[in-house]
Amino acid sequence: MNTLIAVDNSGSYRVTLAVTTDLCEQAMQIHGCTPTSAAALGRTLTCAGMMGLGLKGLGDKLTVQIKGDGPAQQILATADALGRVKGYIANPAAEMPPRSDGHLNVGGIVGKGSLTVIKDLGLKEPYVGTIPLVNGEIARDFTQYFAASEQQPGSVALGVRLTKDLTHVAYAGGFIVHVLPDAKEEALDALEETLFLLDDLTLLIQDAEGDLYKLLDIIFGKLPEEFRPHVLEERSVSWLCDCSRERMAKALVSIGRKDLTEIIEEDHGAELTCQFCLKKYYFDEQELRTLLEEASHGQD
Numbered sequence: 001m002n003t004l005i006a007v008d009n010s011g012s013y014r015v016t017l018a019v020t021t022d023l024c025e026q027a028m029q030i031h032g033c034t035p036t037s038a039a040a041l042g043r044t045l046t047c048a049g050m051m052g053l054g055l056k057g058l059g060d061k062l063t064v065q066i067k068g069d070g071p072a073q074q075i076l077a078t079a080d081a082l083g084r085v086k087g088y089i090a091n092p093a094a095e096m097p098p099r100s101d102g103h104l105n106v107g108g109i110v111g112k113g114s115l116t117v118i119k120d121l122g123l124k125e126p127y128v129g130t131i132p133l134v135n136g137e138i139a140r141d142f143t144q145y146f147a148a149s150e151q152q153p154g155s156v157a158l159g160v161r162l163t164k165d166l167t168h169v170a171y172a173g174g175f176i177v178h179v180l181p182d183a184k185e186e187a188l189d190a191l192e193e194t195l196f197l198l199d200d201l202t203l204l205i206q207d208a209e210g211d212l213y214k215l216l217d218i219i220f221g222k223l224p225e226e227f228r229p230h231v232l233e234e235r236s237v238s239w240l241c242d243c244s245r246e247r248m249a250k251a252l253v254s255i256g257r258k259d260l261t262e263i264i265e266e267d268h269g270a271e272l273t274c275q276f277c278l279k280k281y282y283f284d285e286q287e288l289r290t291l292l293e294e295a296s297h298g299q300d
């Protein structure tokens with residue numbers, strides 16, 4: 001359990017709060033990220049994971065795509081209703097000097113561009129929402145996305161802090177606050193002030209020693225009793241790549257007979273790498289010929 005879903009006592013807002021240190025550390029190590037690209041990818045994975053928990057159907061999935069003109073190029077994350085998350089950053093070597101306030105320059109490596117969310121809810125057409133990036137720092141971009149694309153005003157905070165030697169994730173987490181339809185104005189005013197005065201989220205996670213209930217209290221505990229959140233659900237957000245040999249084989253079949261024949265005749269085998277977890281799958285000539293037969297049947 002690393003995520004809490006809570007609603008305040010006046011029914012004015014709902015909060016999803018997650019500590020995702022393990023998730024962000026795994027992503028950083030798998031992709032060999034620089035400090036700033038680890039922060040960019042970690043923030044994106046954290047928000048995608050929390051959004052995934054908001055999906056209604058068990059088979060529902062969402063994809064978050066951040067495309068910018070900075071050196072990171074693209075960040076992609078997918079999440080499902082069970083809190084399983086995977087993702088990658090197109091250029092994990094992207095790096096820039098820190099900002100003047102000492103923070104990692106995530107907005108710098110992302111640049112100007114767009115944030116797109118694709119929700120596959122098992123319907124004929126997926127839901128797609130796109131907004132221009134606000135500042136590429138990810139949290140404000142998601143805040144803007146919720147307000148503009150989902151008509152869900154609120155606030156998003158995301159943080160990834162690295163160890164002193166910048167090689168591991170020390171603390172990471174985030175929260176999404178959504179204003180509910182019957183919100184009391186007084187509650188929202190108090191909430192806005194609380195969030196405005198909030199310290200760096202990763203420092204608060206450190207103060208709470210990673211304990212979610214403590215963290216919830218540190219963030220919202222100063223609000224008047226009636227506007228404090230009470231926990232509805234304990235959930236989990238964690239890294240899981242669901243790639244498999246079968247999926248990779250399907251991908252090979254889908255490139256078609258002509259290209260597959262070329263691979264067989266020229267390379268006598270194929271090595272495919274999962275872009276999410278970098279696991280390698282090797283198919284020898286014999287296996288490729290079997291797949292070629294499948295591809296041929298598909299085209300009849």
Ligand SMILES: [Zn+2]
Nearest residue numbers: 241243274277
């Ligand atoms: Zn994989």
